[in-house]
Amino acid sequence: xxxxxxxxxxxxxxxxxxxxxxxxxxxxxxxxxxxxxxxxxxxxxxxxxxxxxxxxxxxxxxxxxxxxxxxxxxxxxxxxxxxxxxxxxxxxxxxxxxxxxxxxxxxxxxxxxxxxxxxxxxxxxxxxxxxxxxxxxxxxxxxxxxxxxxxxxxxxxxxxxxxxxxxxxxxxxxxxxxxxxxxxxxxxxxxxxxxxxxxxxxxxxxxxxxxxxxxxxxxxxxxxxxxxxxxxxxxxxxxxxxxxxxxxxxxxxxxxxxxxxxxxxxxxxxxxxxxxxxxxxxxxxxxxxxxxxxxxxxxxxxxxxxxxxxxxxxxxxxxxxxxxxxxxxxxxxxxxxxxxxxxxxxxxxxxxxxxxxxxxxxxxxxxxxxxxxxxxxxxxxxxxxx
Numbered sequence: 001x002x003x004x005x006x007x008x009x010x011x012x013x014x015x016x017x018x019x020x021x022x023x024x025x026x027x028x029x030x031x032x033x034x035x036x037x038x039x040x041x042x043x044x045x046x047x048x049x050x051x052x053x054x055x056x057x058x059x060x061x062x063x064x065x066x067x068x069x070x071x072x073x074x075x076x077x078x079x080x081x082x083x084x085x086x087x088x089x090x091x092x093x094x095x096x097x098x099x100x101x102x103x104x105x106x107x108x109x110x111x112x113x114x115x116x117x118x119x120x121x122x123x124x125x126x127x128x129x130x131x132x133x134x135x136x137x138x139x140x141x142x143x144x145x146x147x148x149x150x151x152x153x154x155x156x157x158x159x160x161x162x163x164x165x166x167x168x169x170x171x172x173x174x175x176x177x178x179x180x181x182x183x184x185x186x187x188x189x190x191x192x193x194x195x196x197x198x199x200x201x202x203x204x205x206x207x208x209x210x211x212x213x214x215x216x217x218x219x220x221x222x223x224x225x226x227x228x229x230x231x232x233x234x235x236x237x238x239x240x241x242x243x244x245x246x247x248x249x250x251x252x253x254x255x256x257x258x259x260x261x262x263x264x265x266x267x268x269x270x271x272x273x274x275x276x277x278x279x280x281x282x283x284x285x286x287x288x289x290x291x292x293x294x295x296x297x298x299x300x301x302x303x304x305x306x307x308x309x310x311x312x313x314x315x316x317x318x319x320x321x322x323x324x325x326x327x328x329x330x331x332x333x334x335x336x337x338x339x340x341x342x343x344x345x346x347x348x349x350x351x352x353x354x355x356x357x358x359x360x361x362x363x364x365x366x367x368x369x370x371x372x373x374x375x376x377x378x379x380x381x382x383x384x385x386x
Contacts, residue, residue, distance in 0.1 A: 056294050058082060059114045060092040061105065061128075063121040064219060069244040070263040071218075075120045075143075077264075078282030082290055098123035103131065110135040116293060118286075119143060122187075128152070139293055144189060146370070148301040155285050155299075158306030158342045159262075160196035162278035162314040163240075165329050165336075166260045167200025169275050169317060170238040171208040172325030173258060179210045180231030182241040182248040184218050186383045188372050190242050195376045196344055197240055197260075202378050204328065211236055212381035219244040225251055232257055238275070249273050258320075265315045277315045284311045304366070307336045345369060350377040 060079050064072040072094070082090040091114075096105050102124045109117050110131055118141045119128040125145050132140040132152040145154035170179050179201055181194050194212060201208040211234060213227035228239055228248035232255050240260040241248045246269035249259035253273035261267065261277030289299040305311040314333065317326055336343065347358035351374045358364055364372075375383065 053087060055087045055089045056116070056290065057114045058088065058090040058116045058118065058290060059109045059112075060090065060118045061096050061102065061109075061120060061124055062092055062094045063096060063098065063123050064244055065094050066092075069219060070246065070261075070266060071244045072120070074263045074280040075118075075282050078286040081283030082286055085287065085290070087294070088290060096124065100127060102127040106131040107134070110138050115139060116141065116290065119145075139298070141289060141299065153289070153299045153301055153303070155289070155303040157280060157285075157311040158304065159278055159280065159312050160192055160344060161307045161336045161342050162312050163193050163262075164196045164200035164203075164344045165314050165333055166240065166276055166278050167197040167202075167210075168204045168329050168332065169321055169325060170197070170240060170258070170260055171201035171204040172328070173275055173321050174205075174208070174238045176235055176237050177205055177208045178234070178236045179208060180228070180234070180236035180239045181210050181212045182224055182227050182231070182239060182243060183212055183214050184242050184244075185216060186214065188370060191375070191383065192369055192372055193242055194379065195372070196342075198376050198378050199344055203332075204325070208378060210240075210379050212375075212379060214381075214384055215243065216384070221245060221247040224248050228252065229255075246270060258318075261315070267315065267318075275318045275321055279313055279315055281311055281313060284309060306339070306342055307333070308339060341366075351375060352377060352379060 060075060062072045062075065066072050066076045076092070079090045079092055082088050093105055093109070096102050106117065106127055116139045119125070120143045122144055125142055128140055128142050129147055129152065132149060136151050138151065140152045142152060142154045144156040148154055171177065181197060183190050183194060194210065198210045201210060211231055213231055215223045215227055217223055224243055224245070224247040228251040231239060232251065238258045238260065239248050239252045241262055246261065246266050249261060249266060249270040252259040253270040257273065258275050259270060259273040261269070261274050264277065264279055266277045267274045285303060285305065292299050307313060317329070341363065343363065345358070345364040347362045348356060348360040349358035351357050354377070357374065373383065
C-alpha cells in the first residue's frame with residue numbers, strides 16, 4: 001500500500017471514531033433527561049357528586065297567628081331556633097281550626113314528607129292522636145297532652161314556678177293587696193297557675209287576695225277588656241292573666257295599674273304597666289327532642305321541665321318593684337332552679353272553704369297536679385262547672 005493510501009485509510013478510521021463518539025454522547029444525554037410529567041386528566045362529564053343528606057323536616061301547628069298570639073309567638077321562637085340547626089327544615093301552619101277541623105291539615109302534613117309534626121295547642125290533641133294512629137311512620141309531639149303512643153310524645157313545662165315568683169312581685173308592688181287574674185278556661189292547667197300565683201303572693205303578704213274573672217276564651221279581646229275593667233273597678237291594682245294576648249295589660253296601663261305578662265316578654269305591649277312576665281323558652285325542649293329524633297332515638301314519652309332546665313323563666317323586673325321584693329324573689333328563684341320538681345305545692349295547702357287539701361310538708365304529686373280542680377285560700381271567685 002502506498003503512503004497515500006495509508007494516509008487516506010487512517011483519516012477514514014478517525015472520522016468513524018468521531019461519529020461513533022458523537023452518537024454515544026447523544027444517546028447518554030437523552031437518557032439523562034427528566035421524565036415527562038403525567039398528563040392532567042379532567043374529570044369525566046359522567047362523574048357526579050354524592051347527593052346531600054336529606055334534611056329532617058318538621059312542621060308546627062299553630063292555633064293562633066304569630067303576630068297576634070303571645071302563646072304562638074313563644075312556640076315560634078322555638079321553631080326559629082330549630083332553623084339554626086344544620087340539616088333541619090321547620091315549617092308552620094297558622095290559624096289551624098280546633099278539634100276535628102284540624103284533621104285535614106294534620107293529614108296533609110303527614111302525607112307531605114314531614115318527619116315530625118308538632119301540635120302546640122290542646123285544641124289539636126284529639127285530632128293529633130287520631131292522625132298519629134293513621135301514620136305510624138311520622139313522629140308527633142303534643143304540647144300539654146295527656147295521651148302517648150309509640151309515635152306520639154307529650155311535653156310541657158312548670159310555668160307555675162315563674163308565676164309563683166310573679167305573685168310575689170305583684171303582692172310586693174301592690175298598694176291595696178288586691179290582685180286580679182283574667183283567666184281563659186277552668187282546666188287544671190289554668191287552675192294550677194292561678195293557685196301558684198296566689199301562693200306566691202301570699203308568701204309575701206299573707207292577707208293578699210286574688211280575684212278571678214273567667215273569659216271562657218283564649219283570645220277574645222272584647223271580653224278580656226271587660227273582665228279586666230271589672231277587676232280594676234273592684235279595687236285590684238295588679239292584673240295577671242292566662243290569655244293569648246295582652247288586652248288586660250293594656251287596660252291596666254290605661255287605668256294607671258300594673259300587670260303581669262304571660263308566655264312571652266310583654267313589657268313592649270304595656271311598658272308602663274308590666275312588672276314582669278312568666279315566659280317559655282321552648283327552644284330548650286325542641287332542640288333536645290329534634291336532635292334525638294335525628295339521631296334515630298325517640299323523645300321521652302312525656303317531658304316536663306322547669307326553671308332548672310331553663311324551659312321557663314321570669315323576665316327582668318320593672319324598676320318600680322321595691323328592692324326588698326327583688327331580693328326575696330331572687331332567693332326563691334335560686335331555690336326553684338335547684339329543684340327537680342316544682343316545690344311550690346307543698347303542704348299545708350288550704351282551699352277556699354278552709355279545708356286542708358295537703359298535709360304539712362307533703363309535696364303534691366304529679367297526678368294530683370294534673371287533676372287539681374280547687375282553689376287555694378286567698379282566691380275570690382268560683383270555678384265554673386262547665
